[in-house]
Amino acid sequence: xxxxxxxxxxxxxxxxxxxxxxxxxxxxxxxxxxxxxxxxxxxxxxxxxxxxxxxxxxxxxxxxxxxxxxxxxxxxxxxxxxxxxxxxxxxxxxxxxxxxxxxxxxxxxxxxxxxxxxxxxxxxxxxxxxxxxxxxxxxxxxxxxxxxxxxxxxxxxxxxxxxxxxxxxxxxxxxxxxxxxxxxxxxxxxxxxxxxxxxxxxxxxxxxxxxxxxxxxxxxxxxxxxxxxxxxxxxxxxxxxxxxxxxxxxxxxxxxxxxxxxxxxxxxxxxxxxxxxxxxxxxxxxx
Amino acid sequence: xxxxxxxxxxxxxxxxxxxxxxxxxxxxxxxxxxxxxxxxxxxxxxxxxxxxxxxxxxxxxxxxxxxxxxxxxxxxxxxxxxxxxxxxxxxxxxxxxxxxxxxxxxxxxxxxxxxxxxxxxxxxxxxxxxxxxxxxxxxxxxxxxxxxxxxxxxxxxxxxxxxxxxxxxxxxxxxxxxxxxxxxxxxxxxxxxxxxxxxxxxxxxxxxxxxxxxxxxxxxxxxxxxxxxxxxxxxxxxxxxxxxxxxxxxxxxxxxxxxxxxxxxxxxxxxxxxxxxxxxxxxxxxxxxxxxxxxxxxxxxxxxxxxxxxxxxxxxxxxxxxxxxxxxxxxxxxxxxxxxxxxxxxxxxxxxxxxxxxxxxxxxxxxxxxxxxxxxxxxxxxxxxxxxxxxxxxxxxxxxxxxxxxxxxxxxxxxxxxxxxxxxxxxxxxxxxxxxxxxxxxxxxxxxxxxxxxxxxxxxxxxxxxxxxxxxxxxxxxxxxxxxxxxxxxxxxxxxxxxxxxxxxxxxxxxxxxxxxxxxxxxxxxxxxxxxxxxxxxxxxxxxxxxxxxxxxxxxxxxxxxxxxxxxxxxxxxxxxxxxxxxxxxxxxxxxxx
Numbered sequence: 001x002x003x004x005x006x007x008x009x010x011x012x013x014x015x016x017x018x019x020x021x022x023x024x025x026x027x028x029x030x031x032x033x034x035x036x037x038x039x040x041x042x043x044x045x046x047x048x049x050x051x052x053x054x055x056x057x058x059x060x061x062x063x064x065x066x067x068x069x070x071x072x073x074x075x076x077x078x079x080x081x082x083x084x085x086x087x088x089x090x091x092x093x094x095x096x097x098x099x100x101x102x103x104x105x106x107x108x109x110x111x112x113x114x115x116x117x118x119x120x121x122x123x124x125x126x127x128x129x130x131x132x133x134x135x136x137x138x139x140x141x142x143x144x145x146x147x148x149x150x151x152x153x154x155x156x157x158x159x160x161x162x163x164x165x166x167x168x169x170x171x172x173x174x175x176x177x178x179x180x181x182x183x184x185x186x187x188x189x190x191x192x193x194x195x196x197x198x199x200x201x202x203x204x205x206x207x208x209x210x211x212x213x214x215x216x217x218x219x220x221x222x223x224x225x226x227x228x229x230x231x232x233x234x235x236x237x238x239x240x241x242x243x244x245x246x247x248x249x250x251x252x253x254x255x256x257x258x259x260x261x262x263x264x265x266x267x268x269x270x271x272x273x274x275x276x277x278x279x280x281x282x283x284x285x286x287x
Numbered sequence: 288x289x290x291x292x293x294x295x296x297x298x299x300x301x302x303x304x305x306x307x308x309x310x311x312x313x314x315x316x317x318x319x320x321x322x323x324x325x326x327x328x329x330x331x332x333x334x335x336x337x338x339x340x341x342x343x344x345x346x347x348x349x350x351x352x353x354x355x356x357x358x359x360x361x362x363x364x365x366x367x368x369x370x371x372x373x374x375x376x377x378x379x380x381x382x383x384x385x386x387x388x389x390x391x392x393x394x395x396x397x398x399x400x401x402x403x404x405x406x407x408x409x410x411x412x413x414x415x416x417x418x419x420x421x422x423x424x425x426x427x428x429x430x431x432x433x434x435x436x437x438x439x440x441x442x443x444x445x446x447x448x449x450x451x452x453x454x455x456x457x458x459x460x461x462x463x464x465x466x467x468x469x470x471x472x473x474x475x476x477x478x479x480x481x482x483x484x485x486x487x488x489x490x491x492x493x494x495x496x497x498x499x500x501x502x503x504x505x506x507x508x509x510x511x512x513x514x515x516x517x518x519x520x521x522x523x524x525x526x527x528x529x530x531x532x533x534x535x536x537x538x539x540x541x542x543x544x545x546x547x548x549x550x551x552x553x554x555x556x557x558x559x560x561x562x563x564x565x566x567x568x569x570x571x572x573x574x575x576x577x578x579x580x581x582x583x584x585x586x587x588x589x590x591x592x593x594x595x596x597x598x599x600x601x602x603x604x605x606x607x608x609x610x611x612x613x614x615x616x617x618x619x620x621x622x623x624x625x626x627x628x629x630x631x632x633x634x635x636x637x638x639x640x641x642x643x644x645x646x647x648x649x650x651x652x653x654x655x656x657x658x659x660x661x662x663x664x665x666x667x668x669x670x671x672x673x674x675x676x677x678x679x680x681x682x683x684x685x686x687x688x689x690x691x692x693x694x695x696x697x698x699x700x701x702x703x704x705x706x707x708x709x710x711x712x713x714x715x716x717x718x719x720x721x722x723x724x725x726x727x728x729x730x731x732x733x734x735x736x737x738x739x740x741x742x743x744x745x746x747x748x749x750x751x752x753x754x755x756x757x758x759x760x761x762x763x764x765x766x767x768x769x770x771x772x773x774x775x776x777x778x779x780x781x782x783x784x785x786x787x788x789x790x791x792x793x794x795x796x797x798x799x800x801x802x803x804x805x806x807x808x809x810x811x812x813x814x815x816x817x818x819x820x821x822x823x824x825x826x827x828x829x830x831x832x833x834x835x836x837x838x839x840x841x842x843x844x845x846x847x848x849x850x851x852x853x854x855x856x857x858x859x860x861x862x863x864x865x866x867x868x869x870x871x872x873x874x875x876x877x878x879x880x881x
Contacts, residue, residue, distance in 0.1 A: 002719040003698040005732035037718045042558070053723060053734060058715035060561055061725035061735075063584050066554035069546065073558025073566075074715070076542045077516050081562070081716055102547040261540025265562035265714060269513030270682040278511050278677055281535055285497040285507070286674065287319075 008053040017193030018048050018115050020163035025084070025113070026055050028173040032181070034082045042071045044087025044096065046122050048115035048193070051086045065096025068103040071110040072252070078265035079253045082181065085112040090120050093129040093143055101148065104155040107185035109251040111176045114145070117195035125198035144234060146244050149188055150227045156247040157187035160240060162209050163194070164202060168241065175243060185251035192239060205239060213242035220246050292438060292487035295326065296351040299358040301375050303344035304367025306335060309426035313365065314345035316430060320439060320447045321349040323490040327671040328498070331357055331664070331859060336523065336607045342371050355635050355670055355783025359863035363436070365429055367411065369394065376400050386432050388412050388425060407432065409473050415466065424466040431470025432477070438484020441471060497672050501665040504636035505595055506531040508643030509567050513682050515541040516559035516566040518552040520574060523607045524663040525597035528569035549574040553581035560590050561724060563687070563714030565647050569595035572614050573604065579622050582656055584726045586626025589702065589710070589749065591650035593643065595659045597666035600857055609857035610663035610780055613830035618658045619808045619838060627752040630658040630808040631761060633665070634782030640675050642761055642805060649759050652685035653709055653752045660807060662829060664780030664859065686711040693719035700731035704744060708751030753809045760806040763813055767800035773869065774821030775801040776839065780860070781827045787862035797875060807838065815843035824848050825869055831855040
């Protein structure tokens, strides 16, 4: 067998929530039998943006904030790949925040896992979009990306896990990958993943998380009811976990690709009979 | 009248009015008719950054041969608005003709039209409203006057209208044909009888030619060159690239995505390129500024991408619909850090096609960004060219490893140190090729590294491509007499104007040569050598700070022989301006050859 890169040991601090995310992702991929060469892991900038180095895959370290556009391009070019975006809250909600709503709207076949620690760990603790008002010098309200996702009609899979609850994290990671593999498009999974160094929220989050998966009568297919419930729980100071919303809609690549052809990345464009192949296009200029 | 009529060999026409007056339609129909008489056509649009209103113009040159610029003088100005006369009067001479709408009054004393120019006032708008209750029909009425003046026969005109308006439905065709007849009656009244035309224009089975803009030729070249993914964000004057591909690429199994902004566009493109798909983006100055971080990522991550820049008036929002060549510094030096790249500069639609194919090959072979430096003029002006030879296209995807090749290798390193600076690529999805691509400095496997020895080796490896790719970079085309003392250098839209200026200078007994460079960066030694070969080299460029001349000097060009001709007012460059500049600088008195 060809020797390729040896996955590096994570650079994270002992106790970092991201360890749980890596473990859940590796286990879910194995459980679903996704071979290493079919995995394309596209990572953002920040502590969480090194996750692709720690498992066997085709990994790409994207520009800060551009995980979803990059992942979307990769998936459209080769839909046979299992494309997974990973990054943090600063990457996905601040510098890349603009792309998040367009990604929900587009619904590409990408699983996007955001490790939310409510701070900029790598740059030593500045407030992030999900830092609460009063964190450090932050005087802004925090953003709830699940509610943002619910407000965009194109979204199809919105879930939140907590790295302190590995069983549910694995379950939701698997469900997210399955949603996308089934052709339903983007699966968005936010993982509450504490930064033990700059925002150690384990104790606080342990008491404030709330599991919607076990709530009697919670219906994850009802967008409006889910939005109401998220608002209520927020008012109560709770952090909702579980599969918050699941919708039915075909993935972007379903409409964006011409299915009479193999995918763009898999076409042998170098050996086509050119005059025959492109004669029509040439003729269109003969006016 | 039975005088012998002239054979039409060169005609420059401007049709101008308020935006929405239909100037372009008139030019397009005229182009169609003149093309059937064997002439080559070049058209230019002068529009504003608004949907309707303002003075806009469409310009046409019909020439007996290839000519990729508008002539220095306009033979016929058709004005739907008196302000349009004022705007274009400076381009007329005593032999020009002005057809203008006098519905709202006559031309004023100070309208600027030369005394000798013939003026034909016709109440176009008044008759359009009177007959059709719609002002817009004035353009079809005007066509009859133009046709009678030039010498088109009435049947030719009717036929061209049928060709143009049939696809808009029977009603449209009927009204426009009626408008043409109104125009023919008005022409008679103005003394333009059926046999009074200036030229003898006979339709013939003309040699077939392509009618294509630079943007379209780039898009077509990308398709034929094997391009299968394009991402963009609408921005004038590059948008036509996306629009053409949106129509054609999916027919060949390709994908076109309009992104939410340029940051997303370049990163979507990077995502597609990472999978081994031939990918291109197109933008202009403001978009290219936003994309700079992505450009550096291509260099560091060794990701192939073709980036088209249809340069427009800058800086900032600048003059979105006007030409400029002021992104040269950004194309050559843009982005932080040191990384290799290539910048190619086509001069005509034919080269837009060929160089885009070359750009795709260079990008794949050397795994780096390759820029196509166009400008608004080259991008959007429509030219007649000989059909491109599809079978001449060669596609080279560079060093790629498939599953079999990987199975035979002991180890796969995405960034393996190689003498030519290029490490073999295994596309995601290929068993055994798992690898890491990153914008961080990295080791051969793609794992992040700040080791100083590795850093130097890795950076040097990437920079070596600047040398190894030289053999694949498009060479300059030489025009003129290679012993001439006076040389020209210029790219993009300046190409056609320089060739015309050379013709005029030859007529004055002044011999010149033209080094039409097609690679701006890394600049080939041939360019510096050319500056040493001539006594004086005129670098013609459309910007204020001589970006191209400075680049040539920085690459070894002889500064003492370089003389810049610069223009940056947003109007088309004319050959006369260049001729006057050269004669003045050379101390040669102009000979009146008229």
